[in-house]
Amino acid sequence: MEKNLLYSIQSPSDLRELKVEELRQVCAELRDFILKSNAENPGHLGANLGVVELTVALHYVYNTPFDRLIWDVGHQAYGHKILTGRRDEFHTNRKFKGLCGFPSREESIYDAFGVGHSSTSISAGLGMSVGTSLSGEDRKVVAVIGDGSMTGGMAFEGLNNAAITKSDILVVLNDNQMAIDPNVGGVSQYLVNMSTSTAYNKLRNDVWNLLGSMNSFGPKARKIVHQTQMGLKSMLLRSSNLFEGLNFRYFGPIDGHDTENMVRIMEDLKRIKGPKLLHVITKKGKGFKPAEDDQTKWHAAPGRFDTETGLVIKTTTNKEEKSPIKYQDVFGETIVELSMKNENIVGITPAMPTGCSMNKMMREFPERSFDVGIAEQHAVTFSAGLACEGKMPFCNIYSSFMQRAYDQVIHDVALQKLDVTFFLDRGGLVGADGATHHGVFDLAFLRIIPNMTIAAPMDEWELRDMMYTYQDFGYGPVSIRYPRGKGVRVDWKNEMHKVAPGVGRMLRQGEKIAVLSLGHPGNFVSEALDQIEISSGYQFTHYDMRYVKPLDVNIIQQIASGNYDYVVTVEDGVIQGGFGSAVLEELSLFSYKGGVIRLGVPDHFVEHGTQDDLYRVCEFDVDGIKNKLEELISKL
Structure with a gap:
């Protein structure tokens, strides 16, 4: 019986004890x-x-x-984790209190840099390379970046700076022509042209075989090979090499599934000083046909599945019960519905058309919808340009990714009072992707920007009404944020109505305690109040505020002048500077003397787990809200 090699590997040092011809078996087992x-x-x-x-x-x-290995984004680092001492814990991956789904410096010494967003690896690697050099250490630095991440401007900033520092860094370009959805743009096409040029690859291999390996003939042969390669690239690809133009020594493209050849090439590259780029061609989903055939669907497993057939294992549910639709799909279907009547609407997303359901508009209005690649800064300023020409940009960006375009929101949109409507998908705690992906900061960092309108719908009806409202001109920059996952309404296609900026709504009238909620957590509040009122008969006041900015001053004034001992705010965002802080600031202007309790995300980075786990930990799930309100009742 063949020995299982993977289970003999507790760390990479064990891997390096194997013969190179044994690596093929390790790969199969991994x-x-x-x-x-x-x-x-x-x-x-x-x-x-x-x-x-x-x-x-x-x-x-x-x-x-000792040598630094940096993974860009990090959702391709599972094999890395398994080989670096975390194999036996891997069943806890992305679970509450388990392994993080991305590299984390707190989790392992092998995770040289924590990542969750794209295009950071080259800059981080360059910093490590320079730091190593300053310390006089002979430490190698390798940054692995996907071709999707190369559409991010930060990757080119890193390449540009590395060129002038002459640092000893190796960039491995993992080229699979996919991010989550298929890659778009000139960089992607450039890499395709380079990697698929039959004439170039055949001639390059012929020349390489003629001259022999680098080690056989020394520096002179290396120079000949390098110069010959550059000539072939310029002649056959009809353009100079982008990376060579940035003073990177370019090698490739090579087969990223030929382990032994990669080992030989990397051993050679270790001896070459200065910035280098190795272009590796891989296939996303390799070895599992369903994932190879539908790479978008299998970017992340769509649930538990059969490893032979790829069929998703359905959980047992009552088939007669209809489930609420996801907020993402409400957005996708509503933008199509609105675009049929409003020809000025243009859809923009940075590389997330399937995730945010912009793909629905792309199918119906391909000429009016744009996937701009992993380039959030560009997405915002591109939207600003569209607004200047009388279009109504609906720019959909995940909340945590909006952080990357903060300056553009301020400088290019808000300062110029342009009519751009941002839809911040995944607003709040997102679950298993953890701290790098929680969209908990947008309410706080956007509300300090002049000219911004900031809204959060409590349910699908409000999302549709807000989309209907802000398709019109004259409102300036608007942010509408909603959470990852399902809404609360089964029949959600209401007749749409306009929602006035800065106007909330009263959901129930009570006394002594007023609860002000923003967005989807208002449903948690409603359920908690139902339970308390059934058990105790106590009546609360509950407002769905809808807006952080402008805040409904009339509601705040009514509360401040009313007979309320406590005000409780609930939000799916950081309480430092967020919705609760805005309410507190406004109440102080009316000299409110009661107590103010803010429920939301505390002042620390929240780990990964299910959304229910995290709502509970942050104490603004149904039980957390109920417990806090019952505590306040006892003090009255």
Whole structure:
């Protein structure tokens, strides 16, 4: 019986004890382990299957953790985690109190840099390379970046700076022509042209075979090979090499599923000083046909699944019960509905058309919808340009990614009072992706910007009404944020009505205690109040505020002048500077003397887990709200 090599590997040092011809078996076992793990505990699948051989080769050649290995985004680092002492814990991946789904410096010394957003690896790697040089250490630094992440401007900032520092950094470009959805733009097409040029690749291989390996003929042959390659690229690709133009030594493209060849090449590259780029061609979902055939669907496993057929294992539910629609799909269907009547609406998203349901508009109005790649800054300023020409941009960006475009929101949109409507998907605690993806800061960082209108619908009806309202001109920049996941209404296609800016609504009238909620958590409040009123008969006042900015001053004044001992605010965002802070500030202007309790995300980075887990930990789930209100009742 063949020995299981993967289970003999407790760290990369064990891997490096193996013979190079044994790595093929390690790769097969690692791919099988990742597939079976994801089948039971769904996580990011396609990218991890695609980098198995690359991961094994990197840890085999480089002396990690002394040598620094940095993963861009990090959703392709499962193999890395399994090889670096976390195999036996991997069943806890993305679970509450378990392993993080992304590299984390707190989790392992092998995770050289914590990541969750794209295009950071080259800049971080360059900093490490310069720091190592300043310390006089002979430490290698490798940054692995996908071709999707290369559409982010920060990647080119890093490349540009690395060129002038002459640092000894290796950038591995993992080219699978996919991010989550298919890659778009000139960079993607450039890489396709480079990697698929049959004439170039055949001639390059012929020349390489003629001259022999680098080690056989020394520096002179290396120079000949390098110069010949540059000539071939310029002649056959009809353009100079982008990376060589940035003073990076370019090598490739090579097969990213040929482990032994990658090992040989990386060993050679270790001896070459200065900035280098190795272009590796991989296939997302490699080894699992369903993931190879539908790479978007299997970017993350769509649930527990059968590893043979790829069929998703359905959980037992009452088939007669209709489930509420996701907020994302409400957005996607409503933008199509509005666009049919309003030809000025234009849809924009930075590389998330399927995730945010902008793909629905892309199918119906391809000429009026744009996936601009992983480029949030560009998405915002592109939207500003559209607004200047009388269009109504509906720019959909995940809340946590909106952080990357903060200056553009201020400088290019708000300062110029342009009519751009931002839809911040995944607003609030998102669940298993954890701290890098929680969209908990947008309410706080946007509300300090002049000219901004900031709204959060409590349910699907309000989302539709807000979309209907802000398709018109004259409102200036608007942010509408909503959470990841399902709404609360089964029949959600209401007749749409306009929602006046800065106007909330009273949901129930009571005394002594007023609860002010913003967005989806208002449903938690309603359920908690139902339970308390049934058990105690106590009546609360509850307002769905709808807006952080402008805040409904009439409601605040009524509360301040009314007979309320306590005001409780509830939000799915940070309480430092967020909705609760806005209410507190306004109440102080009316000399309110009662107590103010703010419920929301506390002042620390919240870990990963299910959304229900995290609402509970942050104490603004139904039980948390109920407990706080019952405590206040006891003080009256």
